[in-house]
Amino acid sequence: GAGVSQSPSNKVTEKGKDVELRCDPISGHTALYWYRQSLGQGLEFLIYFQGNSAPDKSGLPSDRFSAERTGGSVSTLTIQRTQQEDSAVYLCASSLAPGLDTGELFFGEGSRLTVL
Amino acid sequence: AQSVSQHNHHVILSEAASLELGCNYSYGGTVNLFWYVQYPGQHLQLLLKYFSGDPLVKGIKGFEAEFIKSKFSFNLRKPSVQWSDTAEYFCAVNAKDSNYQLIWGAGTKLIIKP
Numbered sequence: 001g002a003g004v005s006q007s008p009s010n011k012v013t014e015k016g017k018d019v020e021l022r023c024d025p026i027s028g029h030t031a032l033y034w035y036r037q038s039l040g041q042g043l044e045f046l047i048y049f050q051g052n053s054a055p056d057k058s059g060l061p062s063d064r065f066s067a068e069r070t071g072g073s074v075s076t077l078t079i080q081r082t083q084q085e086d087s088a089v090y091l092c093a094s095s096l097a098p099g100l101d102t103g104e105l106f107f108g109e110g111s112r113l114t115v116l
Numbered sequence: 117a118q119s120v121s122q123h124n125h126h127v128i129l130s131e132a133a134s135l136e137l138g139c140n141y142s143y144g145g146t147v148n149l150f151w152y153v154q155y156p157g158q159h160l161q162l163l164l165k166y167f168s169g170d171p172l173v174k175g176i177k178g179f180e181a182e183f184i185k186s187k188f189s190f191n192l193r194k195p196s197v198q199w200s201d202t203a204e205y206f207c208a209v210n211a212k213d214s215n216y217q218l219i220w221g222a223g224t225k226l227i228i229k230p
Binding site: 003004005031033035040041042043044046050056058093105107108109110111 | 165
């Protein structure tokens with residue numbers, strides 16, 4: 001596609017429910033990142049994919065969070081048993097080269113998650 | 117731990133005023149430095165970056181930033197702002213020993229009064 005696409009753009013859920021957030025990166029981009037942005041905070045790194053592999057999952061806040069990427073393309077971030085502190089904007093970004101060699105990440109518009 | 121500090125969370129200026137947004141980082145090694153911008157209702161996009169060479173880098177829309185290694189700073193500047201510069205600006209740092217990890221500042225919301 002022309003840009004990084006994320007869905008849903010907005011999600012309101014009840015505490016304890018599972019949610020799935022989707023990211024469709026720019027075609028041909030091998031690197032994919034998930035970040036979380038809470039109100040008034042900078043971007044918090046969650047996970048990095050190079051192809052289908054995730055060499056660094058250290059940013060995932062707890063074992064309720066998981067992510068996968070299939071076919072070197074679409075990625076899904078799953079949050080199980082959501083808590084109110086999970087409320088945030090979840091941002092996906094992709095880049096053409098591995099890592100930050102090109103220096104530019106292309107971001108989606110984010111998925112705003114609200115846990116009631 | 118590495119960190120990035122943006123000194124001003126909110127800045128309000130009138131059109132044609134000069135702009136300087138501060139960014140300081142804590143990391144003793146070699147870094148790549150970035151400024152990203154998020155216009156209202158839009159996604160984050162790269163404004164400018166520094167990898168090496170001339171410490172004064174120029175980006176889109178008349179923005180520039182200067183890397184001062186001794187001060188661990190990468191301040192963003194624009195001589196004369198426009199209403200369309202209203203946006204949130206994020207500074208980010210990549211330590212060169214990690215090819216993917218970006219550390220982000222908390223952002224500065226800039227409002228330009230017409």
